[in-house]
Amino acid sequence: MLGRIRGSAIYIAALSLLHCLAWAAEDLQAQRSYAVELPVGFPKPRIPADNPLSIEKIALGRFLFYDVRLSGNLSQSCASCHQQARAFTDGRPRAVGSTGEIHPRSAMSLTNVAYATALGWANPLLDSLERQALVPMFNERPVELGLSGKEEELVDRLRADLRYQRMFAEAFRGQSDPFTLGNIVKAIASFERTLISGNSAYDRYVQGLDDNALSEEAFFGGRLFFSERLECFHCHGGFNFTASVTHEGNPFDETSFQNNGLYNIDGRGAYPPDNTGLFEITRIPSDMGRFKAPTLRNLSYTAPYMHDGSIATLEEVIDHYAAGGRRIHSGPYAGDGSKNPYKSNFIRGFVITEEEKQQVLAFLQSLDDPEFVTNPRLSDPFQLWGCVSDCNYDFVVTVDELVRAVNIALGESSLAVCLSADPSGDGDPTIEEILQGIHALLAGC
Ligand code: HEC
Numbered sequence: 554m555l556g557r558i559r560g561s562a563i564y565i566a567a568l569s570l571l572h573c574l575a576w577a578a579e580d581l582q583a584q585r586s587y588a589v590e591l592p593v594g595f596p597k598p599r600i601p602a603d604n605p606l607s608i609e610k611i612a613l614g615r616f617l618f619y620d621v622r623l624s625g626n627l628s629q630s631c632a633s634c635h636q637q638a639r640a641f642t643d644g645r646p647r648a649v650g651s652t653g654e655i656h657p658r659s660a661m662s663l664t665n666v667a668y669a670t671a672l673g674w675a676n677p678l679l680d681s682l683e684r685q686a687l688v689p690m691f692n693e694r695p696v697e698l699g700l701s702g703k704e705e706e707l708v709d710r711l712r713a714d715l716r717y718q719r720m721f722a723e724a725f726r727g728q729s730d731p732f733t734l735g736n737i738v739k740a741i742a743s744f745e746r747t748l749i750s751g752n753s754a755y756d757r758y759v760q761g762l763d764d765n766a767l768s769e770e771a772f773f774g775g776r777l778f779f780s781e782r783l784e785c786f787h788c789h790g791g792f793n794f795t796a797s798v799t800h801e802g803n804p805f806d807e808t809s810f811q812n813n814g815l816y817n818i819d820g821r822g823a824y825p826p827d828n829t830g831l832f833e834i835t836r837i838p839s840d841m842g843r844f845k846a847p848t849l850r851n852l853s854y855t856a857p858y859m860h861d862g863s864i865a866t867l868e869e870v871i872d873h874y875a876a877g878g879r880r881i882h883s884g885p886y887a888g889d890g891s892k893n894p895y896k897s898n899f900i901r902g903f904v905i906t907e908e909e910k911q912q913v914l915a916f917l918q919s920l921d922d923p924e925f926v927t928n929p930r931l932s933d934p935f936q937l938w939g940c941v942s943d944c945n946y947d948f949v950v951t952v953d954e955l956v957r958a959v960n961i962a963l964g965e966s967s968l969a970v971c972l973s974a975d976p977s978g979d980g981d982p983t984i985e986e987i988l989q990g991i992h993a994l995l996a997g998c
C-alpha cells in the first residue's frame with residue numbers, strides 16, 4: 554500500500570506538515586484491548602475470554618453486520634432485520650428472510666444485547682453472541698440469510714475485498730489465514746457488544762444528571778410500573794428492564810421465560826403450533842407459551858410487540874396486561890388467554906384509569922434513547938458519515954484526524970482508528986482521500 558503513495562510530492566508535503574505538528578503516532582499496541590464506554594450505573598458485560606474486544610474487531614464486525622454479502626443471494630444483511638433507526642429491529646410483526654420466507658417470530662431489538670443470558674425469544678440453550686450469529690446465517694427453517702452450503706463462497710467473497718483483507722488481518726493479527734467463519738462471528742459479536750443504550754430520559758434522571766429529565770407524568774407512571782398492582786417490574790426489572798441479564802460479578806445469571814397470556818387456543822393453554830415458546834425445546838407441558846420477557850428500552854422504535862408482533866401499540870399492551878391476558882374472539886387462534894393455565898401468577902389483571910394508563914405510557918416512553926438510534930458509530934459504515942477523515946463523525950476534520958489517516962496509509966495504524974479515511978473501500982487512504990481530508994480541514998466539513 555505504501556508504494557502507490559510514497560513517491561507523491563503532495564503526499565510527502567502533507568505528511569511532513571502533519572508530523573511537524575508533533576502529534577504522536579497512533580500506537581498499535583495500545584489499541585489492542587478496548588472497553589466499551591458504559592453509562593453510569595451499568596455493570597460490565599461479560600466478554601468471552603477467547604474473544605476480547607478490540608477496536609479492530611468491532612470495526613470489522615460493524616462492516617460485516619451491514620454487509621449483504623452475508624446472505625446467499627446478496628439481498629440481506631443482519632441490518633435488514635436489525636435496523637438502527639428501529640433500535641435494531643425491523644418494524645414487521647414477523648421477520649422476512651432473504652428468500653422471502655416468513656419467520657414465525659419477530660426480529661428482536663439488539664438494545665444492550667451484550668447483557669442477554671439467552672438469545673432469542675425462547676431458547677435457553679443459545680447463550681453466546683458468537684454462536685447466535687450462525688443461526689440467521691445458516692438457518693434453513695426458515696431461511697434467513699440463506700448461507701447454508703455456501704460457507705466457502707461467503708469466505709471467498711469476503712477474501713476478495715481489499716478493505717476486508719486489511720481489516721481481517723488487523724483484527725486477527727498473527728493468523729496466517731484470518732478469513733474463517735469463527736472470526737466472522739467473533740467480529741460480529743464484538744460489534745454487537747457495543748450496542749449499549751443507557752441515555753434515555755429515565756437514565757439521566759436516575760443517574761442524577763438531570764432532575765428534570767422525567768416528566769411528572771412519567772414519574773407517576775414509573776411508580777405504577779414498580780407497583781404490586783401492575784407487577785411489571787417482576788419480569789421487566791433491573792437496569793435493562795428484563796429479568797434475564799448477565800454481567801461481570803453477577804452471582805446468579807437468571808433466565809426467565811414467562812407465559813403472559815397471549816393465547817389459549819384449546820382452553821387448555823395451547824399457543825399457535827409454530828410458536829409454543831420454551832415448550833418447543835423442553836416439551837414440558839407447563840412451558841407452553843413461555844417466552845423471554847424482552848427489555849422495555851426503546852419501545853417507541855420497536856413496534857409491533859410480542860414474539861409474533863401480534864400487539865400493534867403500547868396502549869394495547871397495557872390493555873392486555875390490565876385484562877390479565879388476551880381474548881381472541883374468532884379465527885383459528887380464538888380463546889381466552891387470561892384463562893391460560895400456564896400463565897404467570899403475576900399476570901392477574903388490574904384496574905387502571907385512563908390517566909394512569911397515560912402515565913405508564915409516558916414512563917415506557919421515557920426509556921427511549923434517541924442517541925442510540927442515531928449514533929453514527931453504530932450506523933452503516935458503507936455510507937460515509939460527515940466527510941473524509943472525520944474519524945469521530947462530528948462534522949469537523951482536525952489535524953489529529955488527518956494524522957490518523959496518514960498513519961493508516963503508512964501502515965502504522967489500523968484502519969479501525971478512522972474508517973472515514975477510506976471511503977472508497979480499497980483498504981488504504983489514497984492520496985486523493987488524504988487531500989479530501991485536508992480540504993475538509995481547511996474549508997470545513
Ligand atoms: C430475516 C431477518 C433476520 C436476519 C437477517 C437476522 N436476524 Fe437476528 N433475529 C431475527 C429474529 C426473527 C430473531 C428472534 C429469533 C427467535 O427467537 O427465534 C432474531 C434474534 C436475534 C438475536 C437475539 C436477541 C435477543 O435479545 O435475544 C440476536 C443477537 C440477533 N438476532 C443477531 C443477528 C445477527 C448478528 C444477524 C446477522 C448475522 C442477524 N441477527 C440476522 C431476525 C433476523
Ligand code: HEC
Nearest residue numbers: 783784785788811844845846847858859860870874897899
Ligand atoms: C410474568 C412476567 C411479566 C409481567 C408481570 C409483565 N410482563 Fe411484559 N412481557 C413478558 C413476556 C414473557 C413478554 C414476551 C411475551 C411474548 O412475546 O409472548 C413480555 C412482553 C412485553 C412487551 C413487548 C415488548 C416487545 O419488545 O415486544 C411490553 C411492552 C411489555 N411486556 C410491557 C409490560 C408492562 C407495561 C407490564 C406491567 C403492566 C408487564 N409487561 C408485565 C413478561 C411479563
